[in-house]
Amino acid sequence: MMESFVKSLIVQDKLVLKKGAKVMFLKNNHENSIMNGTLGVVVDFKKDLDDNGPFPLVQLMDKRKILAKPDIWSINNEKGTPLVSFEQVPLRLAWAITVHKSQGMTLEAAEINLSKAFEPGQGYVALSRLKDLDGLKLLGINRMAIEVDALALKADQRFQELSDEIDSLSESDFEKEWKCHIVASGGTTDPNEIKKQKAKTQAKEKKINTYQQTIELIKEGKSLHEISEHRGMAITTIQGHILKISDSYPEVNIEAYRPEDVLMDRIQKIYTEADNGNEENYSPDGRIKSSILFKELGGKIDYGTIKLAYAYLDI
Secondary structure, three states, rough: HHHHHHHHHHOOOOOOOOOOOOEEEEOOOOHEEOOOOOEEEEEEEOOOOOOOOEEEEEEOOOOEEEEOOOOEEEEEEEOEEEEEEEEOEEEEEEEOOOOOOHHOOOOEEEEEEEEEOOOHHHHHHHHHHHHHHHHEEEEEEHHHOOOOHHHHHHHHHHHHHHHHHHHOOOOHHHHHHHHHHHHHHOOOOHHHHHHHHHHHHHHHHOOOOOOHHHHHHHOOOOOOOHHHHHHHHOHHHHEEEEEEEHHHHHOOHHHHHHHHHHHHHHHHHHHHHHHOOOHHHHHOOEEEEEHHHHHHHHHOOOOOHHHHHHHOOOO
16 A cells, blocks of 8 residues: 555655755645745755754745755545555655646746647646746647647536526525525534634644644654654654653653664763763754764664654763
8 A cells, every 4th residue: 555655646755866956846835835836956955953854955946945854645544544654855856747747736937848738638737837927938839738628618617607696696695505505514603603613613722832742642652653644744853852852841751762772772872982072062952963973873873763862861
């Protein structure tokens, strides 16, 4: 299932990038105003604020620089429990892409060649990816590219008919239809009931800090992977959370996430030897820089696991 799931994704299971590579974001990120299809160039590789990484630093066409951190793709069952998930940096090389693979993307600019289009609607799919015509360079086109699928044309005509029917409704008729739809969908139009539901929702949505959310999942006995999937965060981020929790919430039992003893012994030995008072070896939190241990471990242990191990070291 995992193999077929990964093959169905536009993201690649192995991503190789270098400085100067043209890349495309593959997921919407409203916080950073990034859309599926946003283009940029890799200008560097840096760690995030939790010292995870390094990750690609991408300069967008508007000159903003965004650190592209891993994201999660998953398939959930009807209860919302993940059946399979895949973690990867949401980027791919963007020198060229097929019309089919571009569906759902929003592009600032593109060179498009439709001279070999072979299905009605391909031209629309390609051209509608662009925000405006200023970013378009059309290299070729044929008749098929601009034809409209007959089924799509009929559907459009029906939508227009339904729209005309709605426009002909009076305000009272429209409100009556709206209330019937709400009730038929399992909702309510009772003002008192709506007020109660709003109060419940607001109480549930009362924000708690990100570490407290992770703590609740730890107390539920969730595994590292389950916490990562539940919160929609990279495993390396959750590993960083556990380190922070060990510092700020020492009463929380995190023993279930301790790396295996053989690895802990190696890390403890390297850490002790590096703890020599040289200021250059220390991070702002007073610990030995994880990059030193990463190098001493031959690059075979990722930064997230090293940071997690810090929570259990005898320092």
